[in-house]
Amino acid sequence: MVELRDVHMRFEEKKVLDGVSLKVKPQERLVIMGQSGSGKSTILRMILGTLRPDSGSIFFKQFEITRLSRRKLQRVRQHIGMVYQYSALLSSRNVRDNVALPLEELTDKSQSEIDETVDEKLELVGMEDSKDLLPEELSGGMRKRVALARALVLEPELLLLDEPSAGLDPVIASVIDELIISLSEKSKVTSITATHEMDSAFRIATRMAMLYQGKIIEEAESEKFKHSKNPVVAQFVSGSTEGPILEGSLDAITKK
Amino acid sequence: MANTEPPPIAIAEGIGHITRYFLREVGSLFWFIVNTFEETFERIQHGRVPFRAASFFRYTERAGVDSVPLVGLVSFFLGLTMALLTGYQLQRFGTERLIPGLVAIAFTRELGPLLTGIMLAARSGAAFTAELGTMQVSEEVEAIEAMGIGPLRFLVAPRMLALVLLMPCLSTVSNIAAIFASSLVCKAFFSIAFPYFLDLVKDSLLIRDIITGILKSFLFGLLIAAIACYRGLTVKGGAAGVGSSTTSSVVTAITAVIGFDTLYNVVYTTFYPT
Numbered sequence: 001m002v003e004l005r006d007v008h009m010r011f012e013e014k015k016v017l018d019g020v021s022l023k024v025k026p027q028e029r030l031v032i033m034g035q036s037g038s039g040k041s042t043i044l045r046m047i048l049g050t051l052r053p054d055s056g057s058i059f060f061k062q063f064e065i066t067r068l069s070r071r072k073l074q075r076v077r078q079h080i081g082m083v084y085q086y087s088a089l090l091s092s093r094n095v096r097d098n099v100a101l102p103l104e105e106l107t108d109k110s111q112s113e114i115d116e117t118v119d120e121k122l123e124l125v126g127m128e129d130s131k132d133l134l135p136e137e138l139s140g141g142m143r144k145r146v147a148l149a150r151a152l153v154l155e156p157e158l159l160l161l162d163e164p165s166a167g168l169d170p171v172i173a174s175v176i177d178e179l180i181i182s183l184s185e186k187s188k189v190t191s192i193t194a195t196h197e198m199d200s201a202f203r204i205a206t207r208m209a210m211l212y213q214g215k216i217i218e219e220a221e222s223e224k225f226k227h228s229k230n231p232v233v234a235q236f237v238s239g240s241t242e243g244p245i246l247e248g249s250l251d252a253i254t255k256k
Numbered sequence: 257m258a259n260t261e262p263p264p265i266a267i268a269e270g271i272g273h274i275t276r277y278f279l280r281e282v283g284s285l286f287w288f289i290v291n292t293f294e295e296t297f298e299r300i301q302h303g304r305v306p307f308r309a310a311s312f313f314r315y316t317e318r319a320g321v322d323s324v325p326l327v328g329l330v331s332f333f334l335g336l337t338m339a340l341l342t343g344y345q346l347q348r349f350g351t352e353r354l355i356p357g358l359v360a361i362a363f364t365r366e367l368g369p370l371l372t373g374i375m376l377a378a379r380s381g382a383a384f385t386a387e388l389g390t391m392q393v394s395e396e397v398e399a400i401e402a403m404g405i406g407p408l409r410f411l412v413a414p415r416m417l418a419l420v421l422l423m424p425c426l427s428t429v430s431n432i433a434a435i436f437a438s439s440l441v442c443k444a445f446f447s448i449a450f451p452y453f454l455d456l457v458k459d460s461l462l463i464r465d466i467i468t469g470i471l472k473s474f475l476f477g478l479l480i481a482a483i484a485c486y487r488g489l490t491v492k493g494g495a496a497g498v499g500s501s502t503t504s505s506v507v508t509a510i511t512a513v514i515g516f517d518t519l520y521n522v523v524y525t526t527f528y529p530t
Contacts, residue, residue: 074406076404077404078404084399086394091396105403106404150403154403
């Protein structure tokens with residue numbers, strides 16, 4: 001479904017991705033783990049084509065995202081849903097209009113069909129009673145759910161989620177996670193989630209990948225990943241301060 | 257004592273940097289306009305409306321209708337001042353009957369579009385930059401792009417069309433307000449009655465002056481909207497970035513309007529000297 005081949009990316013002096021290769025199979029729920037700023041969101045943006053890598057190729061189905069023209073890329077994006085870390089709802093539109101936007105702009109559906117689809121998706125995420133509220137009137141969890149409904153409104157084949165449970169209380173985080181799982185099971189949606197929330201990651205994932213210093217250092221099924229022998233992965237999973245991740249930087253912090 | 261003057265090579269380097277930055281910005285703005293047109297016409301080719309009428313009318317109301325009092329008032333005061341100042345000078349030679357023509361030609365051909373352009377750059381241009389800039393930093397623009405919706409067609413085209421179509425209307429408001437103000441001055445200070453004032457205006461104004469003014473207005477509208485939207489969509493650095501981009505948008509748009517006006521006048525008077 002999705003494939004990254006030897007992707008390199010650098011932001012000014014900082015090398016963010018250093019030869020990342022990754023394959024995602026249909027209906028899989030892949031979770032990409034890594035420290036903050038390690039390049040997880042960059043990978044999602046590259047799959048979506050809003051960021052172009054310095055080198056390497058990215059494929060979505062038979063399309064090479066990195067070589068598509070703007071017009072074709074826009075058409076391919078209609079098969080991909082994206083949920084941003086801070087939801088990215090249009091602040092001037094209410095919940096209903098946010099969810100309806102892709103349908104209004106990209107389909108020939110009538111107003112009643114649009115209303116029906118919007119109601120269905122909002123009901124799916126439990127937000128049917130907040131249709132008339134503006135994003136500023138919603139809590140973080142509610143915004144995430146609306147963003148999820150908007151991402152699903154065009155029935156995408158691939159769902160990209162950037163930190164779906166970051167900043168949410170554990171109960172709402174679990175609700176979002178369960179929603180992602182049920183979607184993938186019922187609608188056969190493939191999903192790629194970028195997160196560093198361990199509980200959420202293990203709940204969602206059918207397979208996990210660890211991004212460290214610009215490379216995928218481990219790729220395994222959830223259970224194998226949890227008991228990985230790789231010292232970086234083991235430290236990340238346990239959340240310990242002892243290990244290779246903070247080597248050097250911890251000394252610098254304590255010296256201050 | 258050490259020589260503190262910069263070496264000629266450093267000055268040349270500085271000029272080179274500024275020129276390169278200027279040319280890069282002009283090139284980016286040009287492609288920004290081209291891409292907006294391209295994205296909009298692609299949509300029309302597919303038999304779909306490029307943006308919603310409601311969205312277009314919202315901008316025409318905010319940028320146009322709401323600007324009428326400001327444009328009218330400023331032009332009224334300027335017309336008043338211009339008629340008074342020129343009137344006293346012309347009176348010394350007994351030619352105060354030239355005031356109506358002078359104010360009418362100056363405003364229709366030059367000051368109306370220029371003043372309106374400056375006011376719209378400050379009022380609507382700043383609003384467009386701040387609005388799009390805020391959307392840019394809160395990832396809303398990227399989310400629109402991620403859905404497969406062309407952000408230039410969806411966000412820029414209705415704003416651009418609103419300003420392009422409204423600039424000539426607002427320039428006309430400016431011209432009328434200034435000419436009306438000068439008619440009051442002519443009546444009160446130089447004993448020129450309204451009917452005679454109107455005759456003098458009609459005698460001195462040429463269709464060419466009116467067309468020149470309208471043509472300029474269209475182009476100023478396009479320039480202001482393009483600069484404002486471009487600055488908004490290229491904001492970097494959060495809230496501070498929105499602030500500095502808005503300032504930069506107003507300064508650039510006003511400078512561009514005045515610069516373009518000068519260029520237009522030079523070209524125009526070269527080819528049509530009379």
